[in-house]
Amino acid sequence: MIFLLDILTATLRNATPLVFGVVGETYTERAGILNLGIEGTMYAGAFFGFAATAVTGSLELGILAAIVVGVASGAVMGLFSVTLGTSQHVAGIGLTLGLIGISEFINRLYFGSSEGLRRIESYQLLEPFGPDNIFNQYALTYIAFLVVAPLGWWVLRSTSFGLGIRAVGENPEAADAAGLSVSLYRYAALMIGSALAAVGGAFITLATLGTFTLGIIAGRGWVVIALVIFGRWRIWRGVFGALVFAGVFSLQLRLRILPGWDAVPFELLLALPYLVVIAALAISGRNVEYPGAYLKPYRRD
Amino acid sequence: MVKWRRGATTAGLILLGTFVITAPFIMLAGANPFAAYGEFLVSPLTSRYSGLEVLVSSIPLILTGVSVALAFRAGYWNIGAEGQLLMGAVAGAGVGMLVSDQSRFLVLPIVILAGAAAGALWALVPALLRVKMGIDEVVTTLLLNPVALLIVTALLSGPWADPETGFPESERIAESAQFPILVPRSRLHLGFLVGLAIAGLVWFVLSRTVAGLQVRAVGSGPKAARFAGISVGRTLLTVALASGAIAGIAGASEVSGIQYRLTGGLSAGFGYTGIVVATLGALAMPTVVLAALLLADLNVGAGSAGRVLGVPSQLGDVIQATVLLVTVGVLAYRRYHHKVLKSEVEEAPGEGAVPEVEEVDTS
Numbered sequence: 001m002i003f004l005l006d007i008l009t010a011t012l013r014n015a016t017p018l019v020f021g022v023v024g025e026t027y028t029e030r031a032g033i034l035n036l037g038i039e040g041t042m043y044a045g046a047f048f049g050f051a052a053t054a055v056t057g058s059l060e061l062g063i064l065a066a067i068v069v070g071v072a073s074g075a076v077m078g079l080f081s082v083t084l085g086t087s088q089h090v091a092g093i094g095l096t097l098g099l100i101g102i103s104e105f106i107n108r109l110y111f112g113s114s115e116g117l118r119r120i121e122s123y124q125l126l127e128p129f130g131p132d133n134i135f136n137q138y139a140l141t142y143i144a145f146l147v148v149a150p151l152g153w154w155v156l157r158s159t160s161f162g163l164g165i166r167a168v169g170e171n172p173e174a175a176d177a178a179g180l181s182v183s184l185y186r187y188a189a190l191m192i193g194s195a196l197a198a199v200g201g202a203f204i205t206l207a208t209l210g211t212f213t214l215g216i217i218a219g220r221g222w223v224v225i226a227l228v229i230f231g232r233w234r235i236w237r238g239v240f241g242a243l244v245f246a247g248v249f250s251l252q253l254r255l256r257i258l259p260g261w262d263a264v265p266f267e268l269l270l271a272l273p274y275l276v277v278i279a280a281l282a283i284s285g286r287n288v289e290y291p292g293a294y295l296k297p298y299r300r301d
Numbered sequence: 302m303v304k305w306r307r308g309a310t311t312a313g314l315i316l317l318g319t320f321v322i323t324a325p326f327i328m329l330a331g332a333n334p335f336a337a338y339g340e341f342l343v344s345p346l347t348s349r350y351s352g353l354e355v356l357v358s359s360i361p362l363i364l365t366g367v368s369v370a371l372a373f374r375a376g377y378w379n380i381g382a383e384g385q386l387l388m389g390a391v392a393g394a395g396v397g398m399l400v401s402d403q404s405r406f407l408v409l410p411i412v413i414l415a416g417a418a419a420g421a422l423w424a425l426v427p428a429l430l431r432v433k434m435g436i437d438e439v440v441t442t443l444l445l446n447p448v449a450l451l452i453v454t455a456l457l458s459g460p461w462a463d464p465e466t467g468f469p470e471s472e473r474i475a476e477s478a479q480f481p482i483l484v485p486r487s488r489l490h491l492g493f494l495v496g497l498a499i500a501g502l503v504w505f506v507l508s509r510t511v512a513g514l515q516v517r518a519v520g521s522g523p524k525a526a527r528f529a530g531i532s533v534g535r536t537l538l539t540v541a542l543a544s545g546a547i548a549g550i551a552g553a554s555e556v557s558g559i560q561y562r563l564t565g566g567l568s569a570g571f572g573y574t575g576i577v578v579a580t581l582g583a584l585a586m587p588t589v590v591l592a593a594l595l596l597a598d599l600n601v602g603a604g605s606a607g608r609v610l611g612v613p614s615q616l617g618d619v620i621q622a623t624v625l626l627v628t629v630g631v632l633a634y635r636r637y638h639h640k641v642l643k644s645e646v647e648e649a650p651g652e653g654a655v656p657e658v659e660e661v662d663t664s
Contacts, residue, residue: 034439036380080626084633089378089439091629093576098622101615102326108613109330219447226444267455274444278426281436295437299637 007250009134012141013208015239015246017042019144020200021224022231022238023152024193028074030156030233031189032169032293033081036092038197039221040099041073045198047103050205050212053120054111062120062206063199070198073099074191082186085297096221104214111212122210138207140199145239148196153235165189169291172298182298197224226277233291245273311631318627323620330612337612341602341620342595344609351601353487359597360558361386361568363496364551365575366593367503370584372544374507376520377537381427381442382548383572384449385420389549391453392419393556394461394563397474408477412557413495413550420549421542423449428541432534438541446572450565457565471563480558492554497590499547504586516540548572577625596621 021038028035035041045066053062073095080091111118125136156162167175168185176182200220205212223245231238252266324334345351365382372379392415400408427441457469464472480491507513518526519536527533555567578596582589603617 036439036443076626080630080633084630085637086629086633087378089380089443090576090580091626093380093573094622094625094629097570097573097577098619098626101618101622105326105613105615105619106329108615112613219450222444222447225440229440263459265455265459267451267458271448271451274448277444278430278441281441282430282434290437295439 003254005132005134007247007254009136010250010253011243011247012134012137012145013246014250015242016138016141016144016207017200017203017220018224018227018242018246019149019239020203021197021221022227022242023148023235024196024200025224025228026193026231026233026235026238027152027156027165027189027196028193029228029294030169030291031165031186032172032291032296032298033077033186033190034088034092034225034295035074035077035081035190035193036089036225037073037077037095037099037194038092038224039217039219040096041070041194041197042201042221042224043096043217044069044073044099044103045201046205046216047107047201047212049198049202050120051106051110053206054118057121059121059123059206063202066198066202067195070195071191073198074194075187077194078183078187078190081297082183082190085299088295088297107212107214119211120206122205123207138203140203140207144200144203149235149239152196156235161188166291168298169293172293172296176298176300186298197221200224223273226273230273230277230280232289241273248272307635311635314631315624315628318631319620319624322623322627323616326616326619327612330610330616332606332610332612337606337610337616340606340610340612341599341617343602344605345598345601350487351605353484353489355594355597355601356493357488357490357559357597358600359593360490360492360496361551361555361571362574362578362593362596363500363590364492364554365548365571366578366582366589367496367500367586368544368547368551369575370579370582370586370589371503371507371516371547372540373579374520374584375516375537375540376523377428377431377541377544378439379424379427379442379541379544380439380576381424381445381572382544382551382575383568383570384442384446385423385545385548386552386555386568386572387446387449387453388423389416389420389552390556390563390567391456391552392416392549393478393553394471394474397478397557397561398461398472400475400478402475403477405477405481408475409480409491409557412478412553416549416551416553417546418549420552421546423549424541424545428538428545431541432538453563453567454565457563461563469565473562474556478557479561480554488559490554490558492558495550495554499550500586500590503543503547507586512539548575551575574621577621580625580628 021042025035025038048069049062049066052065053059077091077095080086081088123138126139127136129135156165164180164185167180168182172182201217204216227238227241227245230241248269252269255261256266327334327337345355365386368382369379393412396412396415423445427438427445430436430441431438457471461471463470483489483491483493507516515531515536518529518531519533523533551571556563560567574596578592579589582592599617599620603614606612607614
């Protein structure tokens with residue numbers, strides 16, 4: 001029973017960065033842009049969030065720094081994929097490589113040479129119902145599940161802004177004819193999406209780890225890409241996917257240390273989300289409802 | 302003539318843009334940007350050993366660059382070279398651990414073929430999904446990269462873990478499976494010749510054969526290619542498998558030429574750097590090889606700049622990414638804002654991967 005509780009608690013915690021990422025990337029992809037820069041954006045969010053907190057001592061400034069970095073990286077992705085109309089995947093991969101490079105460069109410059117890992121005073125767990133229960137989570141986890149996901153869902157579904165995002169991703173020609181600025185909405189979606197992804201990255205340094213280590217994102221950005229498609233570009237289905245993945249991840253982490261389980265190749269379990277997405281794409285095949293203008297730059301002729 | 306001048310202007314813009322964007326980072330590290338670029342680009346070429354090291358580190362970049370460039374030329378957006386490389390490394394290491402003291406002339410071709418086969422196999426599923434069902438390959442090829450890395454980790458933490466040390470490294474491959482060293486007192490190995498040969502072969506096929514013409518036609522426009530009677534599906538499938546095979550050889554070459562075992566850190570993101578190399582080389586094989594040499598020079602130079610100037614070597618990664626983004630940015634800008642010359646249209650593959658459903662012509 002305690003074991004199960006432990007797993008569920010860890011699941012919510014490990015799902016948190018993915019939920020930020022999934023909500024963000026859903027916005028971006030709904031606007032017609034596959035942002036492969038998300039892996040680097042999460043990485044830069046994790047690093048700059050940590051760096052700002054290490055310098056100022058304020059966690060809030062750490063989050064703010066992550067948001068600023070996220071918005072900036074969304075703007076850069078916009079410059080390439082929207083304004084210049086380059087291929088999205090090359091721009092996204094370039095952005096990821098660049099953001100990881102910049103983070104590691106500055107980390108080496110300012111935090112690398114000192115003795116050992118530099119630690120920060122990280123976020124404390126909230127304990128609304130006393131110790132040892134599933135509600136002992138970081139504030140950012142509450143925000144992810146109770147604010148970001150529902151609000152993100154509602155805005156995308158029910159507001160004119162959300163409609164605009166979906167319109168420029170589904171049929172940019174029609175959106176343009178109706179007087180919407182395709183560029184503006186795509187930039188907005190990229191900035192919002194990247195800011196959320198960056199905060200998801202910062203969660204790892206500012207809450208769970210309290211420090212920054214190389215390779216900290218470890219492919220979570222790619223997991224997010226997979227979950228968004230797995231969720232067929234619906235926020236709740238994506239969040240559900242994040243919970244399933246985090247559940248498997250948390251379970252294997254705990255089973256691994258138990259005697260008798262050390263021979264099980266848990267890595268293959270961790271490969272499941274990727275394989276499930278590919279299988280899902282294969283099974284639903286042509287019926288996958290990609291956003292209509294997915295991967296297509298828009299040019300007014 | 303005009304084409305050359307345009308090319309020179311483009312290259313100049315790319316160099317200038319990259320320098321301007323990366324200079325502040327160098328200054329942040331307290332170094333002079335001009336001195337730093339001298340260290341990055343020139344100093345590796347000033348000693349015999351570091352010059353040969355440039356060639357050594359160009360090997361995986363030539364191979365992944367050619368792999369990616371070939372795929373992109375056909376308009377097949379293979380983002381999965383990293384995974385294909387890792388699977389090639391697994392296969393190469395597998396063969397290397399299986400053989401014992403057989404002849405090198407027998408073993409080495411098997412190692413290379415095994416790497417190629419594993420890379421092609423890893424590329425097969427996304428290629429089939431694209432050709433048979435019209436499922437976009439960007440996502441499927443990308444998502445198989447972490448899966449390949451997980452397979453490597455699983456092997457190294459389980460069945461292939463070093464039995465003596467328990468480290469997450471496989472045991473050493475047999476001597477007969479190790480690439481011979483080409484130049485004494487260096488690490489330059491057979492993989493360099495393999496890389497050049499493959500680049501030459503791909504160049505020849507693309508520019509001098511009917512098959513190559515078909516590949517380029519599919520890349521410029523699948524609809525027109527189909528209208529001209531080319532089987533687009535079969536062309537894409539062949540290109541995807543060849544691209545995967547070449548990336549797989551890169552993995553086998555790193556195992557047999559450098560590491561002599563399977564390790565988790567075998568690839569420093571070579572598959573992703575291959576995208577940089579291919580883009581920088583404008584998807585043409587001779588320039589792709591040059592781009593790989595340039596980035597290898599930069600890698601070696603970034604290492605020494607770290608020691609000499611105190612500029613962290615990670616700046617090499619920043620420069621690589623910047624050069625990639627500036628290149629695609631400048632190319633897109635010039636394509637959009639200038640009247641496009643006909644000669645360049647033929648060079649540029651179709652923009653925007655619109656998956657098209659194709660029936661494979663099996664006749």
